[in-house]
Amino acid sequence: xxxxxxxxxxxxxxxxxxxxxxxxxxxxxxxxxxxxxxxxxxxxxxxxxxxxxxxxxxxxxxxxxxxxxxxxxxxxxxxxxxxxxxxxxxxxxxxxxxxxxxxxxxxxxxxxxxxxxxxxxxxxxxxxxxxxxxxxxxxxxxxxxxxxxxxxxxxxxxxxxxxxxxxxxxxxxxxxxxxxxxxxxxxxxxxxxxxxxxxxxxxxxxxxxxxxxxxxxxxxxxxxxxxxxxxxxxxxxxxxxxxxxxxxxxxxxxxxxxxxxxxxxxxxxxxxxxxxxxxxxxxxxxx
Amino acid sequence: xxxxxxxxxxxxxxxxxxxxxxxxxxxxxxxxxxxxxxxxxxxxxxxxxxxxxxxxxxxxxxxxxxxxxxxxxxxxxxxxxxxxxxxxxxxxxxxxxxxxxxxxxxxxxxxxxxxxxxxxxxxxxxxxxxxxxxxxxxxxxxxxxxxxxxxxxxxxxxxxxxxxxxxxxxxxxxxxxxxxxxxxxxxxxxxxxxxxxxxxxxxxxxxxxxxxxxxxxxxxxxxxxxxxxxxxxxxxxxxxxxxxxxxxxxxxxxxxxx
Numbered sequence: 157x158x159x160x161x162x163x164x165x166x167x168x169x170x171x172x173x174x175x176x177x178x179x180x181x182x183x184x185x186x187x188x189x190x191x192x193x194x195x196x197x198x199x200x201x202x203x204x205x206x207x208x209x210x211x212x213x214x215x216x217x218x219x220x221x222x223x224x225x226x227x228x229x230x231x232x233x234x235x236x237x238x239x240x241x242x243x244x245x246x247x248x249x250x251x252x253x254x255x256x257x258x259x260x261x262x263x264x265x266x267x268x269x270x271x272x273x274x275x276x277x278x279x280x281x282x283x284x285x286x287x288x289x290x291x292x293x294x295x296x297x298x299x300x301x302x303x304x305x306x307x308x309x310x311x312x313x314x315x316x317x318x319x320x321x322x323x324x325x326x327x328x329x330x331x332x333x334x335x336x337x338x339x340x341x342x343x344x345x346x347x348x349x350x351x352x353x354x355x356x357x358x359x360x361x362x363x364x365x366x367x368x369x370x371x372x373x374x375x376x377x378x379x380x381x382x383x384x385x386x387x388x389x390x391x392x393x394x395x396x397x398x399x400x401x402x403x404x405x406x407x408x409x410x411x412x413x414x415x416x417x418x419x420x421x422x423x424x425x426x427x428x429x430x431x432x433x434x435x436x437x438x439x440x441x442x443x
Numbered sequence: 444x445x446x447x448x449x450x451x452x453x454x455x456x457x458x459x460x461x462x463x464x465x466x467x468x469x470x471x472x473x474x475x476x477x478x479x480x481x482x483x484x485x486x487x488x489x490x491x492x493x494x495x496x497x498x499x500x501x502x503x504x505x506x507x508x509x510x511x512x513x514x515x516x517x518x519x520x521x522x523x524x525x526x527x528x529x530x531x532x533x534x535x536x537x538x539x540x541x542x543x544x545x546x547x548x549x550x551x552x553x554x555x556x557x558x559x560x561x562x563x564x565x566x567x568x569x570x571x572x573x574x575x576x577x578x579x580x581x582x583x584x585x586x587x588x589x590x591x592x593x594x595x596x597x598x599x600x601x602x603x604x605x606x607x608x609x610x611x612x613x614x615x616x617x618x619x620x621x622x623x624x625x626x627x628x629x630x631x632x633x634x635x636x637x638x639x640x641x642x643x644x645x646x647x648x649x650x651x652x653x654x655x656x657x658x659x660x661x662x663x664x665x666x667x668x669x670x671x672x673x674x675x676x677x678x679x680x681x682x683x684x685x686x687x688x689x690x691x692x693x694x695x696x697x698x699x700x701x
Binding site: 192306308309310313316317319320322323324325326367370371372373375376 | 496497498514517518519520522523524526529530531532535536537538541545546548549551553554555556581597601
């Protein structure tokens with residue numbers, strides 16, 4: 157028993173649990189919009205594309221969130237620019253742009269110095285988060301969460317039916333840009349916890365799990381937050397015993413929850429669907 | 444005289460590429476009237492709707508709604524638009540009530556929380572299209588006709604002065620079709636203006652004050668139903684470019700009218 161409670165005796169563990177659950181909550185809320193909008197690849201792209209920004213921020217001695225945020229915006233602008241001026245399909249453009257920026261980041265790291273811990277940027281290091289980084293994470297996450305909550309209903313309408321949103325006078329161009337900026341900010345806030353490579357899981361898995369569990373958006377948000385926070389807490393806790401790989405533990409927990417929902421969700425899970433199909437067939441055979 | 448509800452002046456648009464999708468189209472609709480938009484598939488009916496809504500920017504000409512530019516009218520919540528086929532994800536986690544409430548969203552406050560008046564308007568719109576019993580259903584659980592009615596209810600809840608309905612009768616049963624014509628007449632009686640496209644020439648006279656014939660990407664003619672729905676005009680709209688075209692090619696329904 158004492159061994160199980162031991163992690164809670166350390167400040168760094170409490171801090172990690174706090175930060176990762178905050179990040180889990182913010183990502184989960186956004187994930188509902190990202191999955192419904194079909195922007196998973198965009199999330200993956202922006203998260204990889206921030207790498208050069210993080211390195212540059214280190215070189216210029218700036219807060220890492222600023223460098224990452226700027227490069228997040230650069231990547232989405234480049235994607236939009238190229239897509240509107242060429243015949244290449246959107247997912248292709250996204251792939252081209254983010255791999256280019258990610259590679260640029262890798263080259264920069266190899267040229268710069270060994271002080272930048274590549275693995276920390278790529279995979280996160282929430283157990284070793286500094287006070288400074290913690291504040292940057294909290295501020296970026298809080299701003300993103302605030303923006304989503306304020307724009308929540310307009311973003312939902314935009315994601316569901318942009319034509320109608322425009323018809324009733326909403327500024328869909330603004331909502332598109334707002335969603336991208338919020339995406340970049342959220343990714344930035346999650347960097348310390350899960351790193352560049354796994355951020356995308358935080359941005360889609362909770363939303364995907366919740367989507368299997370309900371047909372109502374507000375409930376979907378709460379369920380996503382619940383699975384996101386639970387995964388962050390469990391993953392961080394387990395990683396204490398593994399001595400690392402916190403981000404991966406969090407993502408794995410999310411994946412397990414998704415798997416459970418996929419199988420056992422009351423209406424949209426595999427078992428429920430099979431049962432439903434069997435009942436329909438039997439009713440038809442008898443009728 | 445007050446400004447027309449809808450004023451389309453010599454509008455031409457293109458979808459990209461060289462070919463025009465609409466050529467010099469002109470059409471005016473006075474307040475409180477229902478105008479049926481009739482023409483063959485591909486004549487440009489849906490394109491005209493999208494142009495009026497500003498989704499396709501005009502190369503020439505202009506569109507005004509109650510004397511204002513379209514965008515301004517949209518921001519004022521004056522125009523409701525129901526596209527031919529709702530291009531939405533039917534698995535989206537929203538109920539019928541959620542969708543209808545979205546009709547009111549333009550007029551809600553900063554956080555877009557529905558007020559009591561909004562909820563009443565949604566309830567009334569649902570009742571008007573006989574969808575009250577289905578209000579809590581997820582939209583994918585509806586039949587084709589019910590989906591149409593749900594989105595019609597959203598336009599009603601918006602309480603717009605001008606309604607643009609693109610093929611509301613497409614793929615619905617006779618009951619729903621009659622319910623929609625009754626609804627349109629009520630709207631016109633309360634001073635709303637309606638532009639509605641349809642294939643069904645047989646019922647046009649029963650509920651349209653005006654008819655606009657559209658062919659080969661432009662408005663051939665527009666005017667009061669009785670004067671406009673002549674065999675000659677229909678031949679021009681449905682029989683090809685030449686007014687002297689073989690009448691055998693006019694659809695049977697078109698001939699039944701006169």
